Amino acid sequence: MRVKRLMISSDLFCQLFALGPHHGYRVIEQAIPDDASIRNVRMNPPFQFEVFLESKSFGHVREGDEIPFLTPVLMNGVYAEAPDA
Numbered sequence: 001m002r003v004k005r006l007m008i009s010s011d012l013f014c015q016l017f018a019l020g021p022h023h024g025y026r027v028i029e030q031a032i033p034d035d036a037s038i039r040n041v042r043m044n045p046p047f048q049f050e051v052f053l054e055s056k057s058f059g060h061v062r063e064g065d066e067i068p069f070l071t072p073v074l075m076n077g078v079y080a081e082a083p084d085a
Contacts, residue, residue, distance in 0.1 A: 018034065026076075029072070
C-alpha cells in the first residue's frame with residue numbers, strides 16, 4: 001500500500017470554506033462560520049469523508065435527530081476575485 005498522511009488544523013480546514021474570496025474561488029453561500037471547529041471526522045469509503053463541525057451559529061440538534069448538512073457553494077475561475085494581498 002502506498003500511503004501518506006496529511007495533517008491539517010481545524011482552523012485551516014474551516015478557512016478553506018469561509019465566506020468570501022480565496023485564491024481561485026469564492027464561497028458565496030453556506031460558508032463555514034468563523035467560530036466553527038471540527039468535532040469529528042468519519043470516513044465514507046471509497047471517496048468521501050464527513051467532517052462534523054460545531055458553531056454557536058448552528059441550530060441546536062437534539063440527541064437522536066439527524067445532523068443537518070452544510071453545503072458551501074463555490075464560484076470558481078475568473079469570476080472569483082483574489083483576496084487582498
